[in-house]
Amino acid sequence: MPELPEVQTVVNTLRPRVRGRTIRDVRLTRDDVLTPAGVDFARLIEGRTVAEISRRAKRIVFTLDDGQRFYIHLGMSGRLTVQPPDDPLPRHTHLLIGLDAEPALELRFTDPRRFGGIWWLGVAPDEDGVVGPEPLTVRPAQLARRLARTTRAIKNALLDQSVIAGLGNIYVDESLFAAGIHPLTPANTLTTEQVKGLNRAIKSTLRRALRHRGSTLRDYRDADGNAGGFQSLHRVYGRAGEPCRACRSAIQRIVLGGRSTHFCGNCQPR
């Protein structure tokens, strides 16, 4: 659910409330949200201070004062909030971290669908798994090199986190519209000029979404519980049948890689 703009907004709202605070008590109410299984997560983090909170791809990375790290992925329906411990506890809250604050604060991870979770990294210098470059800083030549390696539709290639990290279904559709590229275009057939335009479109789309604190379709909230505001500015995502904001022709919806894909057949010709 949350893509780069939403995850970054969570990090931005989390940081001033959590960084520098000491972890008092940890409650993991079901252990299958933790990877690897069997890690004594509470013992590892209790008494530690949160040195930094950052984002890599769609992961929210916590760095502790002893240099150990873990990350939380929100999956499709995850929320990470900071609130007073006596606030009513929502269903499907799997992790509660009590923080040393006056008045007391609690970091909560809630995720009904449980596609998200907590991954313990320890002091491993490398990140786990293959994660592509960050879309806000990737250079056009680097993006071109990675797209040239696959014949897949550009929509599917951009959703692949090992090709480029942080994009999801909303921002791939929005970026392809902004670049005027049809989602079915084979990734390796894009011209150098098209990749340059796509690179610019991705960056401007993400920056605009960040300014509006992400998109809330249903579940997404930042760490303070606030919804995003970008959803009303989507140009194609979720607008099937509605007029294109540029040319008034009807936005089309097809299924690609099992995901809804929205585009303007006129502004994004094949």
Next chain:
DNA sequence: GTCCATGTTCTTTA
């Protein structure tokens, strides 16, 4: 009951 959902990973097919 049906279909759909901001994601990732495992399995099957080509």
Next chain:
DNA sequence: CTAAAGAACATGGA
């Protein structure tokens, strides 16, 4: 063998 397509995961809302 590899790349790509498809299924699966779990819950809830329309």
